[in-house]
Amino acid sequence: MIGSARMCSLTQILLLIALTVAGAIGVTRLKIDPDVGSVFPQDNRMVQLLQGTSAGQQAARSLFLILESPSIEEQLPGLVHRLQESPLVASVDALKAEFDRDRTAAQTAAPLWYLDDQALRELEQRLQPSGQREGIADSLTLLATDPIGGKQALLSDPLGLRWVFSDSLARSLPEALRGDSPYLLNDRRDTAVIRVMGTRDPFDIDYSQALLADLADRLQGFQMQPVGGYAIAQESSTRIKGDLHSSLSWSIPLILLFLIFSTRSWLLPLLILLPVGAAVVWALGLGSWMLGPVTPIALSSAAILIGLGADFSIHFAGRFEEERKKVDCPSALKTTRSHIGRALLGGMLTSSAAFLAISTGAFPGLRDLGFLLVLGLFFSLFATWVFLPLLLQGCESWLKPRGVDGAGLLIARLTDSPLSAPMALILVGLGGAGWIALGSGGLAFDASPERMRPADSAQARASQQLEEKLGFAPLGLTVVLDQRQPIEPLKDGIADLQRTGVIAFSSGAHRDPLGKTQAAKIEQLRKASAGWAQAAEENLRAAGLGPNAFKAGITSWDTRLSANPPSGQSSGTPLFRWKDLSYWRATLHPHATPRSAKERKELQRTIRGSLPSQVEIIDPGGLSDELGPLLASDLQRSLWTCTLAVLLICILSLKSMRFGLIALAPVVCGLGVSLGLLALLEWPLHPGNFLALPLILGLGVDDGLHMVHRYREVGRAAVRTTGTYIWRTTVTTAIGFGSLISATSPAIASLGLLVLTGTVICFLASILLVPYLLRKMTP
Amino acid sequence: MRLALALFLTPCLVGQPAHEDLSGKELLAARSLIERTSMALDDVRRMDAEFVQTQESVLLEKPMVSGGLFYLRAQPACLLLKFNKPRAVEVRSDATSHRVYEPTKNRATRLVFESNELAKALMGVFTQEINSIEKLFVLESLTAGKQDTTISLRPRSKELSGILTKLQLTIRNSDALVLAMRYTNKEDEATHLRLMKVVLHSKGEKLDQIFDAPLPKAVRIQVRQIKKPSKAE
Numbered sequence A: 001m002i003g004s005a006r007m008c009s010l011t012q013i014l015l016l017i018a019l020t021v022a023g024a025i026g027v028t029r030l031k032i033d034p035d036v037g038s039v040f041p042q043d044n045r046m047v048q049l050l051q052g053t054s055a056g057q058q059a060a061r062s063l064f065l066i067l068e069s070p071s072i073e074e075q076l077p078g079l080v081h082r083l084q085e086s087p088l089v090a091s092v093d094a095l096k097a098e099f100d101r102d103r104t105a106a107q108t109a110a111p112l113w114y115l116d117d118q119a120l121r122e123l124e125q126r127l128q129p130s131g132q133r134e135g136i137a138d139s140l141t142l143l144a145t146d147p148i149g150g151k152q153a154l155l156s157d158p159l160g161l162r163w164v165f166s167d168s169l170a171r172s173l174p175e176a177l178r179g180d181s182p183y184l185l186n187d188r189r190d191t192a193v194i195r196v197m198g199t200r201d202p203f204d205i206d207y208s209q210a211l212l213a214d215l216a217d218r219l220q221g222f223q224m225q226p227v228g229g230y231a232i233a234q235e236s237s238t239r240i241k242g243d244l245h246s247s248l249s250w251s252i253p254l255i256l257l258f259l260i261f262s263t264r265s266w267l268l269p270l271l272i273l274l275p276v277g278a279a280v281v282w283a284l285g286l287g288s289w290m291l292g293p294v295t296p297i298a299l300s301s302a303a304i305l306i307g308l309g310a311d312f313s314i315h316f317a318g319r320f321e322e323e324r325k326k327v328d329c330p331s332a333l334k335t336t337r338s339h340i341g342r343a344l345l346g347g348m349l350t351s352s353a354a355f356l357a358i359s360t361g362a363f364p365g366l367r368d369l370g371f372l373l374v375l376g377l378f379f380s381l382f383a384t385w386v387f388l389p390l391l392l393q394g395c396e397s398w399l400k401p402r403g404v405d406g407a408g409l410l411i412a413r414l415t416d417s418p419l420s421a422p423m424a425l426i427l428v429g430l431g432g433a434g435w436i437a438l439g440s441g442g443l444a445f446d447a448s449p450e451r452m453r454p455a456d457s458a459q460a461r462a463s464q465q466l467e468e469k470l471g472f473a474p475l476g477l478t479v480v481l482d483q484r485q486p487i488e489p490l491k492d493g494i495a496d497l498q499r500t501g502v503i504a505f506s507s508g509a510h511r512d513p514l515g516k517t518q519a520a521k522i523e524q525l526r527k528a529s530a531g532w533a534q535a536a537e538e539n540l541r542a543a544g545l546g547p548n549a550f551k552a553g554i555t556s557w558d559t560r561l562s563a564n565p566p567s568g569q570s571s572g573t574p575l576f577r578w579k580d581l582s583y584w585r586a587t588l589h590p591h592a593t594p595r596s597a598k599e600r601k602e603l604q605r606t607i608r609g610s611l612p613s614q615v616e617i618i619d620p621g622g623l624s625d626e627l628g629p630l631l632a633s634d635l636q637r638s639l640w641t642c643t644l645a646v647l648l649i650c651i652l653s654l655k656s657m658r659f660g661l662i663a664l665a666p667v668v669c670g671l672g673v674s675l676g677l678l679a680l681l682e683w684p685l686h687p688g689n690f691l692a693l694p695l696i697l698g699l700g701v702d703d704g705l706h707m708v709h710r711y712r713e714v715g716r717a718a719v720r721t722t723g724t725y726i727w728r729t730t731v732t733t734a735i736g737f738g739s740l741i742s743a744t745s746p747a748i749a750s751l752g753l754l755v756l757t758g759t760v761i762c763f764l765a766s767i768l769l770v771p772y773l774l775r776k777m778t779p
Numbered sequence B: 001m002r003l004a005l006a007l008f009l010t011p012c013l014v015g016q017p018a019h020e021d022l023s024g025k026e027l028l029a030a031r032s033l034i035e036r037t038s039m040a041l042d043d044v045r046r047m048d049a050e051f052v053q054t055q056e057s058v059l060l061e062k063p064m065v066s067g068g069l070f071y072l073r074a075q076p077a078c079l080l081l082k083f084n085k086p087r088a089v090e091v092r093s094d095a096t097s098h099r100v101y102e103p104t105k106n107r108a109t110r111l112v113f114e115s116n117e118l119a120k121a122l123m124g125v126f127t128q129e130i131n132s133i134e135k136l137f138v139l140e141s142l143t144a145g146k147q148d149t150t151i152s153l154r155p156r157s158k159e160l161s162g163i164l165t166k167l168q169l170t171i172r173n174s175d176a177l178v179l180a181m182r183y184t185n186k187e188d189e190a191t192h193l194r195l196m197k198v199v200l201h202s203k204g205e206k207l208d209q210i211f212d213a214p215l216p217k218a219v220r221i222q223v224r225q226i227k228k229p230s231k232a233e
Helices: A001-026 A047-055 A057-060 A074-085 A094-109 A117-127 A128-145 A148-156 A162-172 A206-218 A230-262 A267-291 A301-324 A329-360 A364-394 A406-416 A422-441 A457-469 A488-499 A518-530 A532-542 A549-562 A596-610 A620-654 A658-663 A665-681 A692-742 A746-777 B002-015 B024-040 B117-125 B128-135
Strands: A062-068 A089-093 A191-198 A224-230 A479-482 A503-508 A577-578 A579-590 A616-618 B044-055 B064-073 B077-087 B089-094 B096-102 B107-113 B137-144 B148-157 B166-172 B180-182 B190-202 B220-226
Touching: A001 A267, A001 A364, A001 B220, A047 A057, A047 A577, A047 A616, A047 A620, A057 A062, A057 A191, A057 A230, A057 A518, A057 A620, A062 A074, A062 A206, A062 A230, A074 A089, A074 A148, A074 A191, A074 A206, A074 A301, A074 A616, A074 B024, A074 B107, A089 A267, A117 A128, A117 A162, A117 A518, A128 A148, A128 A532, A128 B044, A128 B064, A128 B089, A148 A549, A162 B220, A191 A457, A191 A577, A206 A224, A206 A230, A224 A230, A224 A457, A230 A596, A230 A746, A267 A301, A267 A364, A301 A329, A301 A364, A301 A457, A301 A692, A329 A364, A329 A479, A329 A620, A329 A692, A406 A422, A406 A692, A422 A665, A422 A746, A422 B128, A479 A596, A479 B128, A488 A503, A488 A579, A518 A746, A518 B128, A532 A549, A596 A616, A620 A658, A620 A692, A620 B024, A658 A665, A658 A692, A658 A746, A665 A692, A665 A746, A692 A746, B024 B128, B024 B137, B044 B077, B089 B117, B117 B128, B117 B180, B128 B137
Parallel strands: B107 B220
Antiparallel strands: A062 A191, A062 A224, A089 A191, A479 A579, A479 A616, A503 A579, A577 A579, B044 B064, B044 B190, B064 B077, B077 B089, B089 B096, B096 B107, B137 B148, B148 B166, B166 B180, B180 B190
């Protein structure tokens, strides 16, 4: 008998070692997929449009640098060259023309077609004999005065035509990009703005940090303010790390101290935490084998698992201690298993059902999260069932039996006091009020990234500063229209938006002057200047210049002036091809970037009101607004599915409809108060805090199940024993998550507040409401 | 014996400087004159002068003459030529850029170099840096006159030869100032710059900031980047 028990223990130890080794290897191979895009449903139309137009990527990878130096203009060429040499940089835009690349490229292909009326008049005048002579005289002056560039300018452009084109291009740029410098400078010429495009997305924090460090290194001696995704990523990463560091630095010692004080043992807290730690390693390790790279959201499962997994160990160890006072160690373990097995399994199954419901949604990031949580919960239970008994058995001689727990006595006294009934009813009232507030006010789901950072962050201020300098939002909205639709209504609509001040400027297909009117003007110019090349040769000869040397230059200009856009193409700006259709594409830049979902919605509504109804608006900053409702409906559907599953599992676990419903009282109150608080304060649920919900759900159901199971076993005495274990799980979770309330990231702070509120209410409901209901509803 | 021969020849073939065209007394005289020039410019912060420039070109039947005011800053080296003939043009050159501003046309062209080798070489002639001119040029010949002496130089490096093939400096004997410079490009086009009414400003003097004054507002600017020619080029 003893031999077979030893054999069994050996098998268990070998199994645990094998699992831990596999998990540890898996954890070392664990890769985080920093691309937040992978979290989104890839079949979503807006996600596809953002990817198809590259608008999302371009917005994410644009980093604007505000540079300050007294002689910045003179130093810019060298700086740009230094930045271009960086292997981390895809391109650098410093010249104004580079900020509107599409148009510049189209203009290079058929330059004449992009000239405005003033330029067409100047060109016609410059191609006439008198204009030619003037141009040649200017070029000769350059030859006489500039030994470095004069000859080259004379040979390539003896008539000085290049100025007509560059002036026209300058006039086509927005107001802020005009002025007397080819660079983007302020009036005092001591501040410049340049755009650096990165080679990877800013979600890759390592890359973002390396890029910013490299740029700072290359721009030593300059005051530099980076604005954009990379800077936001770095700022957020630093802030979140700081938040977690400051919170963990005191919450972990405090949790350990509490457990030591509460269990009155140095060893027991470690024995409780070891199986949880092992379960997290196994889950993440095996998860990485099975899922491949995981998203940062999925990785947050580790925190939830620690919160929920510790419950299993705390209940198991507590009950074992109780039994150990009566019988020997193997018998105590056997009794513990037989008595709380059902409650542990019920708790694990209900939480798993909730997480499975989340993982069946449309969001791949949530699927991974749900899968890891289910796996982790299974391992937590397995570790509590197999690993913890081995530890308890092995350390049995050091675990001395203790007297009655002070906290348990206090809890029992509170439950027995005359105040318990009114307090239980107050809890019911609070929970009910919470659900009513939720039902009447509704709960907003806001997935916008601004929710994740403080409103007055350095990046928010820098972004505002940049927009003030430019006079417009540098990352605009893209609008696309099926090419089979006429472009004129789009042109008129955009012109209206600009006239009414909704947008500061725009770029794209609607600005291509390729219509019949422009064609007629060009035709007229070409007629009026026919034979200009021969005339130029004669004028050069008359100026004492041998025309042969100028043949190449004149031919090159003749080719450029004769160039037309590709036949059949009515736009020089490349069309956007998507799902076998071609689309006109334009980018609209408002005066300032909308800072909230409400402002974005308002801007889109105004834009939509002026543009043809078939236009699609692609706002890289508004993807969260588009996906927020989808995520909210996913969560709502999950909530219903998991409510049903939790109810069924509770009933099956307790083999009674009545007891099953009573066991749900803590979670109903906990979630009701937490969600009601959100609704009352008009705080939205967002990706940073919604993880609180599964956590409260898991803890609340656990609390209720354990209390009901024990109450049915020992009656009112359950409050003193199981109440103590629930107290321990509540305090550890409340310290762990409550410490986040002081975080500077609003998302993390609201997560802390929600979990703290939910767990405290669940605890109070477990020791006050559940016993009250059990007393009232059971014979 | 073989070893001795090898030891003798190795520095001759590898370590010795390139063959100097000038030798003996003439070489010493040229070096002495350059040393005097360098000493004369030792404390100079800025050189102002009037100038006349004659530009020859294969494109032209006869050379073009221009002129105006010459300003040269020693540190950081910068040359500003304010032409008033044939019409107002300002040419500003430093180690990495070259700007031609035409005030009457309200426009400017800026060439941005990885390294403006020509400007660096030519500006060095008018500063104390002239004492290291032999790092860039070989002293080719010396023509001593009563009033002034002309030294002809040839670039040492292939890189510089691609920009100018010959440089001639005319130095006044009395005060060792460089009064004229003539350089020829690889197409044998010569640029001749003659200075008059030279004024030297010492380092202690308070001077107007003429070199870094921004261009007036509303000037249209074209910018071109000039890459350093690769070794293959």
